[in-house]
Amino acid sequence: MxxxxxxxxxxxxxxxxxxxxxxxxxxxxxxxxxxASFLTLSSVDVSVSATGTGAPPPESTGPPPMTMAIELKAGGNLEIQIRGGAENKKLSYNVPGETGGWNMALLTSRLQEIQGKWPAITEVSVTAEPAIIYKDIVSILHEIQNVMPKVYISG
Amino acid sequence: MRTSFIKKKKNASTDVALQITSMADIFMILLVFLLKNYATSVTNIAPTAHLSLPEVNKSKGVIKETLKVEIANDLVMIDQKPALALHAFQFDPSEDGPGGVSPTVARVLNEQRKLRPEPNMDSSLLVMADQQTPYSTIKRVVASAASAGFVDLQLVVVQGE
Structure with missing residues (x-):
C-alpha cells in the first residue's frame, strides 16, 4: 500500500x-x-430448605400451612406429597416415568392441577434418591419452575 | 547482423505482489467479532475442572458472579481452588459430619464467606456440577453450603436450543 x-x-x-x-x-x-467460549451458560435458581436444627417454631393456633414436596425416585418416577391446610391433608400423587426417562408433560399438568386446586401452595421442596444424577435433578427443577418459580432443594 | 530467429526467453519476473489488504480486512472483522464476544461472555464462569455441565432447554436464569463451587468426578473446587478430593463423586467416610455436612467444605466456604465484600449480605453460591453427579453428593455440598450461610444457589447449566 x-x-x-x-x-x-x-x-x-x-x-x-x-x-x-x-x-x-x-x-x-x-x-x-x-x-473464547461459545457455550451459553444459564442458571437454575433454587434455595436451600431448612434442615430443622435450631429453635422450634412458636406454637401457632391456625392450621398448618400447605406444603408440597416432590421426590425423584429411580425408574423415572416422581412422588408429589401435599401436607397441611385446614384439614391437615396428607395427599400423595405419583407421576410414573415413561420409557427412557421422566414424564415431564404429566408432571407439568399435575403441578398445574395442584396449583389450581390449592393456590396457597407457592413453594415446592425437592428431594431425590441418592443415586439420581444431577442432570435429571436440574431438568426436573427447571420443569417445576415453569409452573412454580419458588423451588427449594433439600440440604 | 543476422537476426536470430531463436526467440530468447525473457527472464520471468520473480516479484510476486502479495495482496494483504483483503487479509487485513478479514482480520479486522474477525477481531472485532471476537473482541465483542470476549467482552460479553462471562469468562470467569467457565468451568475449570474437567466436568460437563447439564443442558437445559430455554433456561431463563441469569448468572450473577459470586462464589463458585465446582463438583467434578474427583474433586470439589471452591473459588477455583481444590478444596476436597472425591472418589468417583463419593466423599471420604471421614467427611461425614453431623446433618450430612462435610466439615472440610463447610470450613472452606466459611473462610471464603469472610473474604466476601459483604459477608453478612451475600448468601448466593454458584454451583457447577458434572451432570453425572449423584444426588447424595449434591445433597452434602448443599448442606455444607447452608451451614456456611449460603442458601441461594445458582445451578449453572448449558442453555440448550
Whole structure:
C-alpha cells in the first residue's frame, strides 16, 4: 500500500508496511479463538430448605400451612406429597416415568392441577434418591419452575 | 547482423505482489467479532475442572458472579481452588459430619464467606456440577453450603436450543 504525501509540488510515495499489523492480528486472533467460549451458560435458581436444627417454631393456633414436596425416585418416577391446610391433608400423587426417562408433560399438568386446586401452595421442596444424577435433578427443577418459580432443594 | 530467429526467453519476473489488504480486512472483522464476544461472555464462569455441565432447554436464569463451587468426578473446587478430593463423586467416610455436612467444605466456604465484600449480605453460591453427579453428593455440598450461610444457589447449566 502506498499513497502520495505532501503537496502537489513534492509528492512522495509512502509505503504502509502491513506485515507487523498482520502479525499482531494473527497472534491476537489466535489467542481470542483459543480462549473464547461459545457455550451459553444459564442458571437454575433454587434455595436451600431448612434442615430443622435450631429453635422450634412458636406454637401457632391456625392450621398448618400447605406444603408440597416432590421426590425423584429411580425408574423415572416422581412422588408429589401435599401436607397441611385446614384439614391437615396428607395427599400423595405419583407421576410414573415413561420409557427412557421422566414424564415431564404429566408432571407439568399435575403441578398445574395442584396449583389450581390449592393456590396457597407457592413453594415446592425437592428431594431425590441418592443415586439420581444431577442432570435429571436440574431438568426436573427447571420443569417445576415453569409452573412454580419458588423451588427449594433439600440440604 | 543476422537476426536470430531463436526467440530468447525473457527472464520471468520473480516479484510476486502479495495482496494483504483483503487479509487485513478479514482480520479486522474477525477481531472485532471476537473482541465483542470476549467482552460479553462471562469468562470467569467457565468451568475449570474437567466436568460437563447439564443442558437445559430455554433456561431463563441469569448468572450473577459470586462464589463458585465446582463438583467434578474427583474433586470439589471452591473459588477455583481444590478444596476436597472425591472418589468417583463419593466423599471420604471421614467427611461425614453431623446433618450430612462435610466439615472440610463447610470450613472452606466459611473462610471464603469472610473474604466476601459483604459477608453478612451475600448468601448466593454458584454451583457447577458434572451432570453425572449423584444426588447424595449434591445433597452434602448443599448442606455444607447452608451451614456456611449460603442458601441461594445458582445451578449453572448449558442453555440448550
Amino acid at each position: 502506498s499513497g502520495p504525501v505532501g503537496d502537489g509540488a513534492s509528492n512522495q510515495d509512502v509505503d504502509l508496511n502491513l506485515a507487523p499489523i498482520i502479525d499482531c492480528f494473527t497472534v491476537l486472533i489466535t489467542y481470542l479463538l483459543v480462549t
